[in-house]
Amino acid sequence: MTKKNTTPFYNDTVWQLYDHISKDLYLGRPDMEFKERTCNSTLLMSLLTALTRGKALIIGEPGMGKTTTAEYVCAFFYRIPLETVWRSAVAGHPEQTEEKIIGRPDLGQLNRGTEVVRWSYFTLMPTKIVDEINRLPETKQSLILDGVDRGKWEYLNTAIINSEFCFFATANYADRGTNTIVAPLMDRFDIMIESKHPGANLAYRIGAQDHNGFALCDSDVEADIHRIITSSASYAQQMVQLEDVSTQFGKDLQKKLGVKTLSKQDRQEAWAQIQKIDFDLDANAFLRLIIAELSFCYHHGQKRSLEECDRGCHFSGYLCHAIKNCISNRFAMSARLFAQAFAWIFGDHLVSVNHLMAVLPYTLAHRIQWQAKFIAQWDTEMRGDPLTIYMAKKAVGEMHRRYAEQAHHIKEALAVAYRIRMGDDLEPLQGDHPLYWEILKDVGKERWEL
Amino acid sequence: MSNPFEDFHPDFYQTKKPAAERIQKAQDQVVGQLVDGYLNFVTAEIENLAWMVEHEHVVSVYSQFVESIKKYNYTTYDIEAFCARWDQADVLPMMIPGPIGLYLSALINHCRTAEIYIRLKDFNCRFHFLGYRLPENKTLILEGDTGDFTGAGLYGGSLKVRGAVRNWCGAGMLAGELSVTGAAGSQVGIWMQSGTIRIARKANEIGHPRYGGRVYVKDKLVPINTTPTDRQQNGAR
Numbered sequence: 001m002t003k004k005n006t007t008p009f010y011n012d013t014v015w016q017l018y019d020h021i022s023k024d025l026y027l028g029r030p031d032m033e034f035k036e037r038t039c040n041s042t043l044l045m046s047l048l049t050a051l052t053r054g055k056a057l058i059i060g061e062p063g064m065g066k067t068t069t070a071e072y073v074c075a076f077f078y079r080i081p082l083e084t085v086w087r088s089a090v091a092g093h094p095e096q097t098e099e100k101i102i103g104r105p106d107l108g109q110l111n112r113g114t115e116v117v118r119w120s121y122f123t124l125m126p127t128k129i130v131d132e133i134n135r136l137p138e139t140k141q142s143l144i145l146d147g148v149d150r151g152k153w154e155y156l157n158t159a160i161i162n163s164e165f166c167f168f169a170t171a172n173y174a175d176r177g178t179n180t181i182v183a184p185l186m187d188r189f190d191i192m193i194e195s196k197h198p199g200a201n202l203a204y205r206i207g208a209q210d211h212n213g214f215a216l217c218d219s220d221v222e223a224d225i226h227r228i229i230t231s232s233a234s235y236a237q238q239m240v241q242l243e244d245v246s247t248q249f250g251k252d253l254q255k256k257l258g259v260k261t262l263s264k265q266d267r268q269e270a271w272a273q274i275q276k277i278d279f280d281l282d283a284n285a286f287l288r289l290i291i292a293e294l295s296f297c298y299h300h301g302q303k304r305s306l307e308e309c310d311r312g313c314h315f316s317g318y319l320c321h322a323i324k325n326c327i328s329n330r331f332a333m334s335a336r337l338f339a340q341a342f343a344w345i346f347g348d349h350l351v352s353v354n355h356l357m358a359v360l361p362y363t364l365a366h367r368i369q370w371q372a373k374f375i376a377q378w379d380t381e382m383r384g385d386p387l388t389i390y391m392a393k394k395a396v397g398e399m400h401r402r403y404a405e406q407a408h409h410i411k412e413a414l415a416v417a418y419r420i421r422m423g424d425d426l427e428p429l430q431g432d433h434p435l436y437w438e439i440l441k442d443v444g445k446e447r448w449e450l
Numbered sequence: 451m452s453n454p455f456e457d458f459h460p461d462f463y464q465t466k467k468p469a470a471e472r473i474q475k476a477q478d479q480v481v482g483q484l485v486d487g488y489l490n491f492v493t494a495e496i497e498n499l500a501w502m503v504e505h506e507h508v509v510s511v512y513s514q515f516v517e518s519i520k521k522y523n524y525t526t527y528d529i530e531a532f533c534a535r536w537d538q539a540d541v542l543p544m545m546i547p548g549p550i551g552l553y554l555s556a557l558i559n560h561c562r563t564a565e566i567y568i569r570l571k572d573f574n575c576r577f578h579f580l581g582y583r584l585p586e587n588k589t590l591i592l593e594g595d596t597g598d599f600t601g602a603g604l605y606g607g608s609l610k611v612r613g614a615v616r617n618w619c620g621a622g623m624l625a626g627e628l629s630v631t632g633a634a635g636s637q638v639g640i641w642m643q644s645g646t647i648r649i650a651r652k653a654n655e656i657g658h659p660r661y662g663g664r665v666y667v668k669d670k671l672v673p674i675n676t677t678p679t680d681r682q683q684n685g686a687r
Contacts, residue, residue: 284457411458415465418455442454 010270011345013260017076018047020259025072026065027202028195031384034358035346042069042193045362046168048341050077051270054334055148055167055188057133057181057366059386060195062172067131069195070168074127075216077166079246079253079261082214083222088121089129092136092169098143103155117158123147124229124238126165133169133185134178141185148188160235164267170195183325190334191359192366194386215256221249270344277340279351285410286353286403287335289435290360293319293399294327294368296434302326305369318402318434319395324369334363357400365392406431417443480524481531487518488553505622511549512582515556526563529554537573551579551597559585559607570594570613578616581609584626598635601628604645617654620647623663639665 022028022043030038042058049056050073058066071085090101102123106116122128130136130144147153151162169189172178197203228241243264250261262270279287296318297303299310303326315321338359339351348355365388375387383390403410413429413436420426420443428443430436457463491514536550554577558566564587570577571594578597581590584607592600595613599621606625614632623642633651640657648666656665656672665672 279457281457281463411463412465414455415458415460415463418453418458419460419465421453421455439455 009273009344009347010262010266011347013262013266014047014051014270014345016260018043020257021069021072021076026069027198027206028065029199029202031196032358034342034354037346041362042195043073044345045191045193045338045359046070046073047077048338048345048359049168049191050074050166051267051345052190052274052337052341053164053166053271054190054337056169057186057189057192058168058170058195059173059192060170061197064195064197066170066195067129070129070170072216074129074166074168076253076259076261077267078125078127079250079263080125080127080225081218081221081249082216083219084121084125084225085127085129087222087226088125088127089131090120090122092130092132092134094135094137094140096136096140098155101143102147102153103158105156115156117155118230119153119155119160119235121229123153123160123162124235126162128165128167130167130169132172132178134171134174134181137179138182141179141182145185145188148185163239164264186366187328187330189366190330190338191362192389193362194389215253218249218252221245221252274337274340274344277343277349277351279336279339280353281411282353282403282407283339283351283356285407285414286356286400287332288414288438289403289410289433290335290396290399291327291332292433292435292438293402294323294331294364296320296438298434298437309371315434319399320434322371322374322395324371325367327364327367331363331367335360338363353400353403357396360396361389361392364395365389368392368395402433406433410435413439477528477531480522480528481535483522484519484524484528484532484557485535487522488515488550491515491518491553492549508552508579512552512556515549515553516560519553519556519560524557524561526561526566529557529561529566530568532557533568533570533573533577537575548578551577551599552582555579555582555584558590559583559588565589565591567591567593570596576616581607581628584609586626595632600630601626601647604628606645614651615649618657620645620665621657623647634667638667639663 018039022040026043028040028042030040032039032041032044046056046058046069048054058070060066071082074080074085075082090096101120103117103119106118109116133141148167151165153160153162171181198206224245225242228238228245231238233241247263250263254260295303296315297307297309297320298313298315300307303320303323305325309321313321335356339355342359343349343351343355368391370391374391378391378394379387385393409429409431410433413431416426416429417439420428428436428440428445533554566589568591570592573594576595576597579599579602580592580596581601581604582599583603583605584590584601586606588607589610590607591610591612593612596611596615598616598618600611600615600619601609601623602618602621604620604623604626608626609628611628611630611632615630615634617635618637618640619630619634620628620639620642621637623639623645626645627648628645629648629650631650634649634653636655637657638649638653638655639647639660641659641661642657642663643661645663646666647663649668651668653667656667660674662674
């Protein structure tokens, strides 16, 4: 299963970007360690979001650098000047309209009787940022659902589909002006991360020293991009022209800052490399165990947010009892993709349980709706993360413990299930975890009585 | 519909059979070898069924069995499994009761385990010649009744029968100890030269002649000159 890749890995370039941003532009404490390298999870996960064409929700107190992180990552990763990134960002507020977010009719053309859509920067640019997304009313959040999910934007009778884009949204903690992010939109985020306070000593340095963030500004390039975006060329032509301008901007950046950035082709190759990274069998089985535990219900067939968990259930020791909702299929996709990207950036050719463990809390935190009693139970514990991420980390730790206890048996059960599905006359292996029940269902056996 | 367990294809993950299944398979293989070895011999010797009563032939057959089993790596469990196989056998060579006991004795005497336990009461048939030439430092415990010639030619080992024995037990015994918790048939200890035989219950008849050793019946020593006419004294009716 191990694949040795012969094409160059671009992970060094991404690490250079990380180092540059973390040194000069986004000051945050390292809060995760992997392969003897410490890093800041917010910045690293943001870079992985850009790398995987993903969607990230960055939460935190006001002024903690949520938007700044997204802007710098977008600017470096797509070689776009900051001014353009700012123009393409959408501010979340109750008065937002579809015309401001997605596109509007070309009024001049409309007066001449022709219906032509003028797409917004946000729609056209590959870097999409919605600032303070939870200030958008719930009804307006639905405007961007399809676009965020598939890169498909529609206005009047016209539509465009983004070939490559990443999406960042920032959200402050709830206050009088915020709204709930609707579940379908929340689920579309691959990860949720917190931009934390950097601590008094780093915070003291912010603003006290010169930073070269303005090197990312270039009014000439911005004007060129504006000309392209407002031209009547097709979306595809605009993207080709944009890449030409971006290539030049990338060279300028390397000259000014000494930072190498990725061309579109580099990004595509990196993306292809990431997608080729396989899961080892433990990572594979562990992810199955997690999905089983977060979607299983013995009494109702699966978790449903409107159905109460039975108190006397045999599985009350598992997380299916602690949560209200059923984990979505997007979770598995996000976990796979981010684990692959995480392995890639650390130069590994196979996703292991450790890679999964590193990214899982961020892919789970916003997708789990906990039962009130578990929130009350864990809320009082000492922690360094917001409650949602802390609970996700605890949950991942618990599930990992369960996996470690029966890893061999689970892999055996899956291997036996394969043979049963291929027609061998075998009995499925039994065990005390929802995953074994899921296997039974998939091999066409009735579930057992307890 | 595709197989959702494709990643666990045998090319990627080799299932390890459950321990019980693995052990069973290994044991089946060993027992199969033992059965084959025995059948090869008995099929060739089947016309000599009169051998049982000829001392020299018994010795010769035993020696051939010893030679044939040297190449096998077996345990006490395999011996018990072999007994079970024999008990359920429906092929003629396997049903001949005489040589099987000698074969079993050869297996027992050359098994690496010092103390061997065989639960005979689980089997329908009677095994003869069990404990034949049981050597020194070897203990054989038989749970259940045995057939003829139990402990014949005992060679220094300790044979404990938790049940009854039939005729000629301890015949030609050279050394060691044979104890029987039940009754014994006739010719107990015939031709014995040394060692001890203890019969806890009655003995039908003490063998004659005896050249040495001690025979106890119901904890009473039976003098060496005891003749068949003394059988009433030894508890026989």
